[in-house]
Amino acid sequence: MKNRAPLRAPLRAFRRGPAKWVLTAALATVLAGPALAARQPTPPANEKAFVEALLAKMTLEEKLGQLNQPPAIGNDTGAAAQAGGEDEIRRGEIGSFLGTQGAELTCRLQKIAVEESRLGIPLLYGYDVIHGYRTIFPVPLGEAASFDPVEVQNAARIAAYEAAGYGIHWTYAPMVDISREPRWGRIVEGAGEDPYLGSVLAAARVHGFQGDDLRRDDTLMATVKHFVAYGAAEGGRDYNVADISERTLREIYLPPFEAAVKAGAQSVMASFNEIGGVPMHANADLIEGVLRKEWGFDGVLVSDYTGVEELMKHGIAGTKADAGVAGLKAGVDIDMVSRIYVRDVAAAVRDGRLKQSYVDESVRRVLRAKYRLGLFEDPYRYCDVEREKARTLTPENRAAARSMARKSLVLLDNDGTLPLSKKIKTLAVIGPLANLQRAMLGNWAGAGRDEDTVTPLAGIQAAVGDKVKVVYVEGTTLEGGETTGIAEAVKLAKQADAVLLFLGEHPDMSAEARNRTSLDLPGAQQALAEAVAKVGKPTAAVLLNGRPLSIGPLRKQVPAILEAWFPGVEGGNAIADVVFGDFNPSGKLPVTFPRNVGQVPIYYNHKNTGRPPREEERYTSKYIDVPWTPEYVFGHGLSYTRFKYSDLKLAQPRIGTQGKQQVSVTVTNSGQRAGDEVVQLYVRDDVASITRPVRSLRGFQRVSLQPGESKTVNFTLGFDDLSFYNAAMKKVVEPGSFTVFAGGDSSAALEAKFDVAAP
Numbered sequence: 001m002k003n004r005a006p007l008r009a010p011l012r013a014f015r016r017g018p019a020k021w022v023l024t025a026a027l028a029t030v031l032a033g034p035a036l037a038a039r040q041p042t043p044p045a046n047e048k049a050f051v052e053a054l055l056a057k058m059t060l061e062e063k064l065g066q067l068n069q070p071p072a073i074g075n076d077t078g079a080a081a082q083a084g085g086e087d088e089i090r091r092g093e094i095g096s097f098l099g100t101q102g103a104e105l106t107c108r109l110q111k112i113a114v115e116e117s118r119l120g121i122p123l124l125y126g127y128d129v130i131h132g133y134r135t136i137f138p139v140p141l142g143e144a145a146s147f148d149p150v151e152v153q154n155a156a157r158i159a160a161y162e163a164a165g166y167g168i169h170w171t172y173a174p175m176v177d178i179s180r181e182p183r184w185g186r187i188v189e190g191a192g193e194d195p196y197l198g199s200v201l202a203a204a205r206v207h208g209f210q211g212d213d214l215r216r217d218d219t220l221m222a223t224v225k226h227f228v229a230y231g232a233a234e235g236g237r238d239y240n241v242a243d244i245s246e247r248t249l250r251e252i253y254l255p256p257f258e259a260a261v262k263a264g265a266q267s268v269m270a271s272f273n274e275i276g277g278v279p280m281h282a283n284a285d286l287i288e289g290v291l292r293k294e295w296g297f298d299g300v301l302v303s304d305y306t307g308v309e310e311l312m313k314h315g316i317a318g319t320k321a322d323a324g325v326a327g328l329k330a331g332v333d334i335d336m337v338s339r340i341y342v343r344d345v346a347a348a349v350r351d352g353r354l355k356q357s358y359v360d361e362s363v364r365r366v367l368r369a370k371y372r373l374g375l376f377e378d379p380y381r382y383c384d385v386e387r388e389k390a391r392t393l394t395p396e397n398r399a400a401a402r403s404m405a406r407k408s409l410v411l412l413d414n415d416g417t418l419p420l421s422k423k424i425k426t427l428a429v430i431g432p433l434a435n436l437q438r439a440m441l442g443n444w445a446g447a448g449r450d451e452d453t454v455t456p457l458a459g460i461q462a463a464v465g466d467k468v469k470v471v472y473v474e475g476t477t478l479e480g481g482e483t484t485g486i487a488e489a490v491k492l493a494k495q496a497d498a499v500l501l502f503l504g505e506h507p508d509m510s511a512e513a514r515n516r517t518s519l520d521l522p523g524a525q526q527a528l529a530e531a532v533a534k535v536g537k538p539t540a541a542v543l544l545n546g547r548p549l550s551i552g553p554l555r556k557q558v559p560a561i562l563e564a565w566f567p568g569v570e571g572g573n574a575i576a577d578v579v580f581g582d583f584n585p586s587g588k589l590p591v592t593f594p595r596n597v598g599q600v601p602i603y604y605n606h607k608n609t610g611r612p613p614r615e616e617e618r619y620t621s622k623y624i625d626v627p628w629t630p631e632y633v634f635g636h637g638l639s640y641t642r643f644k645y646s647d648l649k650l651a652q653p654r655i656g657t658q659g660k661q662q663v664s665v666t667v668t669n670s671g672q673r674a675g676d677e678v679v680q681l682y683v684r685d686d687v688a689s690i691t692r693p694v695r696s697l698r699g700f701q702r703v704s705l706q707p708g709e710s711k712t713v714n715f716t717l718g719f720d721d722l723s724f725y726n727a728a729m730k731k732v733v734e735p736g737s738f739t740v741f742a743g744g745d746s747s748a749a750l751e752a753k754f755d756v757a758a759p
């Protein structure tokens with residue numbers, strides 16, 4: 001977004017009528033610089049000159065107002081709060097809002113900011129548009145299972161299109177926190193455990209939200225969050241300490257942020273955690289050092305909710321003013337909810353505890369964001385109630401949500417029970433998640449509504465019409481161990497030709513502050529599954545959940561299991577599509593599924609250790625009570641057809657340290673149905689000066705194959721794929737042997753070797 005072209009569209013602005021004139025005239029008076037005055041009412045073409053001229057007119061209080069982001073007013077806090085908020089806007093004490101939305105409301109407040117505050121600086125409206133706004137898509141972990149950046153980008157695109165219709169300018173997404181910690185509830189909000197997949201999808205989401213022009217009325221400014229290592233919370237307890245090395249930070253947690261910044265993300269959010277004793281809201285080394293200096297990020301950095309105030313609880317600030325000073329010194333530009341910048345920092349500037357230049361720098365970034373969004377050009381661009389309606393939950397948006405949901409489903413196991421035939425007479429649908437609308441939405445569901453959703457029961461009924469009799473019972477509750485309904489479930493199973501179980505977690509068991517110490521199916525669901533499976537009918541289970549679950553016991557009872565996450569408004573239709581074979585599943589796990597919680601952390605790209613695990617050898621790195629391997633590996637996912645891999649070829653036996661290696665592999669559909677396969681490429685640096693993971697994902701491609709068809713898939717490996725940080729933390733490719741692995745999951749056995757020659 002640097003070096004933007006001069007702003008276009010002044011002519012359009014002329015045609016917009018009086019409101020525009022009021023704005024431009026007001027700004028023109030304020031911006032008395034001759035160059036700008038000469039261009040009235042044409043929007044200023046030079047971002048820097050515009051921002052500097054405006055900054056020069058601002059009082060310290062107005063500057064701090066721009067850095068203040070209170071929570072929503074007017075949506076749900078009532079008239080009194082609204083009136084108070086309006087006065088704050090008039091006085092220039094609010095720069096942006098968290099959660100205020102709706103074309104009518106946002107525009108009414110915008111008008112106050114533009115026409116009644118001294119400088120007329122427009123407001124910025126931010127909100128958590130995470131996996132859809134009204135048309136809810138699968139939760140991000142589910143979207144990641146598609147391994148389909150194009151589809152993921154499209155989902156973000158539609159979310160932006162809908163949300164912008166409601167006056168929102170700015171989303172607090174994508175959440176790109178890598179996590180190897182399934183106890184942590186927020187693992188549902190990210191792309192899983194892998195930095196490469198996480199980086200590809202982070203960039204896709206940024207492109208989807210922001211499009212190629214932030215000034216359009218259907219794009220949103222994206223926020224990469226939470227910077228950084230939030231997913232490394234000790235014990236999986238949200239907000240907890242992340243005590244990790246700089247190497248792990250750089251190799252695992254930082255890459256998706258860097259990818260998102262490279263993709264043009266205009267905003268970043270700080271995380272609640274500390275790293276090595278320094279809370280992220282005061283972490284100048286990472287914010288100013290890595291993010292801004294190393295990566296050249298010139299966008300705006302927003303605190304997390306009360307993150308600035310929490311510096312006091314962290315114990316590094318004794319007063320609110322100290323917390324504000326620490327935040328601004330670290331480069332946290334916007335104070336979300338604490339109201340510390342606007343209330344407590346002016347005195348600190350006046351008595352010399354904080355140099356005014358810190359405030360100015362942050363204000364520049366906020367004004368730049370508003371400028372880049374085109375708000376100085378036309379602050380009323382999003383003010384269209386008709387458009388709001390026209391964009392909401394359209395058939396096209398729903399179709400995209402169904403397509404995304406289908407690709408997010410992962411077939412974990414199948415003995416041939418799935419797909420079910422539509423020719424059976426009676427189907428028993430059993431389980432507490434078969435008809436729970438909330439579970440379609442998952443958490444962070446924007447403006448999603450229960451009544452918009454298609455549950456699995458509804459989707460199945462729609463798919464079979466009156467050809468199959470569908471009988472349904474919950475059987476048990478999600479929590480609490482309720483077993484009285486199991487007898488009824490068994491009765492229905494006995495009457496049926498096939499059984500579908502819908503098990504998993506309530507959506508409120510994952511997301512923020514929803515951590516678990518067990519990964520088992522909660523309540524009496526396992527008992528329900530066992531009782532129903534014993535009936536002996538063809539039985540499959542569909543799981544809805546926001547984290548990896550330990551489902552070893554379920555696997556023993558049920559031979560076909562489909563992972564559906566929380567699949568969005570069209571989830572029930574998508575599940576029916578897969579269950580009856582109208583869509584061949586192709587999702588892959590973006591995160592390892594442990595056998596039990598005691599294995600955590602467990603992830604595919606681990607180090608080898610000096611005593612790599614071998615079950616038959618005692619003094620190796622393993623357990624005495626369960627195998628060291630996971631229940632399902634990263635990248636796992638079956639299909640209704642089968643894929644065979646062959647002919648893994650490298651273009652050259654040897655390349656230079658700056659060279660590129662071409663890799664090709666042939667994949668064949670050796671089964672009876674057409675299907676998609678996600679071909680995965682992993683790399684290992686066999687011997688290096690620093691220990692390297694046993695393998696790391698460095699490429700994937702989704703290919704569609706007819707029965708019997710083969711395709712050759714090509715990958716290029718270059719510096720980014722072969723390098724690592726050496727002892728001096730310099731990124732290098734070291735000469736020596738490398739191994740590549742290709743296949744359908746992270747245990748891919750097909751391998752080939754090449755050398756990197758010394759320069």
Ligand code: BGC
Pocket residue numbers: 098128172225304305512
């Ligand atoms: C969450 C953020 C979110 C913010 C605003 C916080 O509690 O950590 O992810 O963007 O609230 O809703």
